[in-house]
Amino acid sequence: MTNRHPPVGDFATDFDHTDPAWVADPYPIWEDLRQRCPVAHSGRYGGAWLPLTHDLVSEVAYDHEHFTSRSVVVSERRPGPDDLPAPIGVSPPISSDPPYHGLVRRMLLPAFTPKPVAALEPFTRDLCRELLAATDGRPSFDAAVEYAQHIPVRVIVRFLGFPQSDADMFRSIIRLVLEEVDLPPDEREERFGEVDDYMDAQIEDHRAHPRDDLTSFLLDAEIGGHKLPVEQIRGTMVLLMVAGIDTTWSAIGASLWHLAQHPEDRRRLAAEPQLMDTALEEFLRAYAPVTMARLVATDFDFHGHPFKEGDWLLLPFPAANRDPAAFENAGLVQLDRAQNRHAAFGLGRHRCLGSNLARMELRVALQEWLARYPDFELSDAAAVRWSAGQVRGPRTLPVTILGDGR
Amino acid sequence: MTHASYRVHVDPDKCQGHNRCYSVSPELFDLDDLGMSSEVGAGLVPADLIGRARLAVANCPEQAISLTEATEATEAAEAVPARAEAQP
Numbered sequence: 001m002t003n004r005h006p007p008v009g010d011f012a013t014d015f016d017h018t019d020p021a022w023v024a025d026p027y028p029i030w031e032d033l034r035q036r037c038p039v040a041h042s043g044r045y046g047g048a049w050l051p052l053t054h055d056l057v058s059e060v061a062y063d064h065e066h067f068t069s070r071s072v073v074v075s076e077r078r079p080g081p082d083d084l085p086a087p088i089g090v091s092p093p094i095s096s097d098p099p100y101h102g103l104v105r106r107m108l109l110p111a112f113t114p115k116p117v118a119a120l121e122p123f124t125r126d127l128c129r130e131l132l133a134a135t136d137g138r139p140s141f142d143a144a145v146e147y148a149q150h151i152p153v154r155v156i157v158r159f160l161g162f163p164q165s166d167a168d169m170f171r172s173i174i175r176l177v178l179e180e181v182d183l184p185p186d187e188r189e190e191r192f193g194e195v196d197d198y199m200d201a202q203i204e205d206h207r208a209h210p211r212d213d214l215t216s217f218l219l220d221a222e223i224g225g226h227k228l229p230v231e232q233i234r235g236t237m238v239l240l241m242v243a244g245i246d247t248t249w250s251a252i253g254a255s256l257w258h259l260a261q262h263p264e265d266r267r268r269l270a271a272e273p274q275l276m277d278t279a280l281e282e283f284l285r286a287y288a289p290v291t292m293a294r295l296v297a298t299d300f301d302f303h304g305h306p307f308k309e310g311d312w313l314l315l316p317f318p319a320a321n322r323d324p325a326a327f328e329n330a331g332l333v334q335l336d337r338a339q340n341r342h343a344a345f346g347l348g349r350h351r352c353l354g355s356n357l358a359r360m361e362l363r364v365a366l367q368e369w370l371a372r373y374p375d376f377e378l379s380d381a382a383a384v385r386w387s388a389g390q391v392r393g394p395r396t397l398p399v400t401i402l403g404d405g406r
Numbered sequence: 407m408t409h410a411s412y413r414v415h416v417d418p419d420k421c422q423g424h425n426r427c428y429s430v431s432p433e434l435f436d437l438d439d440l441g442m443s444s445e446v447g448a449g450l451v452p453a454d455l456i457g458r459a460r461l462a463v464a465n466c467p468e469q470a471i472s473l474t475e476a477t478e479a480t481e482a483a484e485a486v487p488a489r490a491e492a493q494p
Contacts, residue, residue, distance in 0.1 A: 113440070114425060338464070342467065345424060
């Protein structure tokens with residue numbers, strides 16, 4: 001995306017997560033800030049904070065008194081008086097606070113436990129094989145565009161019961177929500193209206209023709225004996241779509257990016273399939289895609305920093321995962337790391353609802369890739385492009401297939 | 407003869423359903439309908455699963471799991487009602 005903001009001088013006092021330096025490689029920036037601050041501030045987006053250590057990130061994640069999840073994507077626009085109030089928010093339960101949050105979450109959790117997720121595994125495996133078969137005979141191709149991105153889109157589209165042919169439109173919705181955060185508010189508003197219209201059409205279709213999918217599940221669901229209001233169903237559907245696609249695409253892409261550059265890890269993982277359990281968690285730790293956000297709920301002093309009601313706070317779980325105080329050799333990727341209490345899926349009550357689904361997709365995607373292409377490398381390291389915003393992953397990943405795989 | 411025995415416990419107020427413990431050791435942990443974890447039975451850890459129990463503790467992002475040493479006497483005293491519960 002084109003950056004509409006001036007370049008950052010000092011990230012400690014003027015950080016911007018859409019700055020090209022951050023987008024290209026945030027890890028040295030975080031390491032520097034962790035030592036210097038470790039809570040950075042920015043006047044951008046109307047005022048924002050950034051804690052960098054695992055301890056501080058945990059503290060915020062567990063604090064529902066001083067922080068609200070009413071909006072979790074930092075943009076130029078804060079929730080206003082016309083938006084749903086804090087206990088619910090625009091896309092429950094990610095945007096909800098306790099106690100309402102717990103009610104919505106309990107309603108959704110049964111759909112995301114290992115058992116229903118396992119039911120999606122054969123579809124996912126077939127899909128991966130089909131995508132790889134389409135690359136057959138080509139010495140190089142874009143692994144992010146032609147492989148990684150299609151997997152979560154098509155899995156979540158199947159899960160929600162939307163037409164598979166709408167997959168491309170889903171990707172543009174996701175870009176709007178997660179990446180185009182510096183669009184003028186009016187333009188952003190108008191684009192969100194189009195998303196709502198699409199969701200309304202899906203809801204109507206599912207009301208008329210109920211079926212065994214997540215959309216029908218949401219239409220049937222009750223909280224406290226009441227069906228959910230349509231704007232809440234819409235919000236939750238957008239959330240599941242947005243949260244379920246870009247994130248997993250990023251995790252698969254980042255793992256392949258790592259393997260493309262580390263022949264020893266690649267060979268080891270191909271030779272020792274049982275290593276996948278720890279390797280998966282290590283990829284999630286080292287390349288955690290998701291940075292969350294909170295709004296400060298009330299004026300208070302946070303470790304000497306004057307937090308004001310309405311300030312943004314970026315909650316960088318990926319930075320927490322690289323904190324040397326919490327992880328030995330935090331900057332090294334060790335596929336057999338046995339003790340790995342990473343926070344890639346967040347901490348506390350907002351733990352990623354889809355973590356079981358994401359893990360299944362990542363595992364199957366890597367297993368199938370390595371079975372087909374055990375040896376590969378980056379075609380051009382400089383051509384790799386990373387997404388901007390709160391979800392980090394390669395959006396362009398040109399790879400060259402080596403050895404017999406060609 | 408006395409020997410050290412261990413008990414594993416998931417704090418239900420801390421567990422958020424990451425399922426890391428369950429994937430490390432399905433023998434020691436169980437998931438409910440919401441995907442939240444609890445120890446199997448009274449949480450007594452067979453000698454050959456101590457390593458797995460330690461890994462479950464070390465990998466829980468919420469630090470919800472405790473592993474405590476129990477004497478044989480407390481083990482015997484506390485295991486009985488738990489077994490009774492398991493077979494109503």
